[in-house]
Amino acid sequence: MSEHTERGPADDTFVVLHNLAAERPDQCAALRTRLLVFLRQSRDPYWDVLIEHGVEPDGPVVDVSERPGRRLAHLR
Numbered sequence: 471m472s473e474h475t476e477r478g479p480a481d482d483t484f485v486v487l488h489n490l491a492a493e494r495p496d497q498c499a500a501l502r503t504r505l506l507v508f509l510r511q512s513r514d515p516y517w518d519v520l521i522e523h524g525v526e527p528d529g530p531v532v533d534v535s536e537r538p539g540r541r542l543a544h545l546r
Contacts, residue, residue: 491498 490501
């Protein structure tokens with residue numbers, strides 16, 4: 471959303487919001503790409519690799535959850 475300030479009745483100031491996704495899809499796409507770049511730079515790439523190229527664990531996996539309904543899906 472973009473915003474600008476306007477004067478209302480009796481010199482009250484208020485903010486008007488605009489939906490950039492609807493009004494400026496090109497800018498919305500550019501900002502989305504920029505956000506993804508910042509997110510990629512700010513976190514450990516281990517998770518990207520795991521998500522994109524996940525593999526089975528090397529050894530046995532132990533689920534220590536005390537709630538059977540919330541166990542790891544591959545251990546059910």
